[in-house]
Amino acid sequence: xxxxxxxxxxxxxxxxxxxxxxxxxxxxxxxxxxxxxxxxxxxxxxxxxxxxxxxxxxxxxxxxxxxxxxxxxxxxxxxxxxxxxxxxxxxxxxxxxxxxxxxxxxxxxxxxxxxxxxx
Numbered sequence: 001x002x003x004x005x006x007x008x009x010x011x012x013x014x015x016x017x018x019x020x021x022x023x024x025x026x027x028x029x030x031x032x033x034x035x036x037x038x039x040x041x042x043x044x045x046x047x048x049x050x051x052x053x054x055x056x057x058x059x060x061x062x063x064x065x066x067x068x069x070x071x072x073x074x075x076x077x078x079x080x081x082x083x084x085x086x087x088x089x090x091x092x093x094x095x096x097x098x099x100x101x102x103x104x105x106x107x108x109x110x111x112x113x114x115x116x117x118x119x
Contacts (some may be wrong), residue, residue, distance in 0.1 A: 012047075
């Protein structure tokens, strides 16, 4: 999808758990101990669009769509995006008919809250 888009200048598949990769801080809650800690959220894909915007996207499927960590990560991502005029992005969820994106302030995996993702 990214390779075929005329709107994409370049895209980058981000890595995980290393200082050299892009991360957004988020507050994680350990469900067993209920202890909160600051962690890094490593979004999957970073995209440079022809109009100058940078897109930050994380893909979720299966059980990860409803995982409590996804709620915290999505909310942290949207807070980060709101701080910068040229950033866009969200949580992507591939369904049988298309790819959908959540871009709201408080994450929900409800398909009614997602919109069809178009590049």
